[in-house]
Amino acid sequence: MKLSALGFLGLAVFVTACTVRTPVGVAMLSDNPAVAGGTFTSPGGISVAVDVVEMSEKTGVCGVWAESETQSVLTKGRAKMVLGPAAVLLGNDVLLQGLDFLRQVPPARSYAGTEANCVVIERRWTAGDASRSVKIIIPRQVVYRDFDGLGTMDVVFRPGGPSAHPDDPKPWQTNGGS
Numbered sequence: 001m002k003l004s005a006l007g008f009l010g011l012a013v014f015v016t017a018c019t020v021r022t023p024v025g026v027a028m029l030s031d032n033p034a035v036a037g038g039t040f041t042s043p044g045g046i047s048v049a050v051d052v053v054e055m056s057e058k059t060g061v062c063g064v065w066a067e068s069e070t071q072s073v074l075t076k077g078r079a080k081m082v083l084g085p086a087a088v089l090l091g092n093d094v095l096l097q098g099l100d101f102l103r104q105v106p107p108a109r110s111y112a113g114t115e116a117n118c119v120v121i122e123r124r125w126t127a128g129d130a131s132r133s134v135k136i137i138i139p140r141q142v143v144y145r146d147f148d149g150l151g152t153m154d155v156v157f158r159p160g161g162p163s164a165h166p167d168d169p170k171p172w173q174t175n176g177g178s
Contacts, residue, residue: 021098021101023118025060025118025120026062026116026117027053027116028113029062029111030112031113032112033049033050033051033063034050034134035111036048036136036161037160037161037162038082038159038163039157039158040074040075041158043071044071044075045068045164046083046157047067047108047168048065049063049064049065050062050088050099050102050116050134050136051116052090052095052129054129054130058121058124059120059124059129060120061088061096061121062117063088063117064114065083065099065103066111066164068165069106070166074143074144075143078144082157083138084099085141086098086136087137088134088137090129090133091132095121101117103115103116103117107166109165109168137159138157141156142154142155142157143155
């Protein structure tokens with residue numbers, strides 16, 4: 001069987017997305033971890049906090065996630081599904097995809113100093129890495145779908161900032177949301 005370059009790239013992305021990462025250690029998050037998250041179209045939201053650090057001359061990714069205490073029954077337990085296609089970037093470089101290794105913690109206003117699970121990737125740490133920006137990308141996705149005689153009901157995860165803590169701004173409070 002021959003694969004085109006595009007087919008091979010798609011297969012590589014699929015295999016990478018299916019990789020289950022096992023944490024290799026723990027660390028305390030810095031005073032200013034990268035934070036992201038989002039809300040669902042039903043009640044609830046998710047927050048993610050990540051640091052990218054040097055670990056034995058390699059690049060390490062450490063982080064946590066939290067879900068709202070008022071999570072809808074339709075989305076409770078679906079955070080790992082939402083974190084599966086999520087990615088961490090250092091500058092413009094994608095370090096890894098699949099954040100299901102992150103440690104679950106209670107929602108908080110800040111995740112600074114929180115004990116986090118860490119993985120080490122094969123990328124060597126370089127001197128300039130400490131000053132590069134870290135970004136978390138969590139794609140918009142359907143997390144629940146129901147069909148009945150009246151039609152389809154979808155519950156969608158919408159990226160848009162940390163949203164697990166009750167004090168986190170919600171899209172419908174700041175700009176009308178979508």
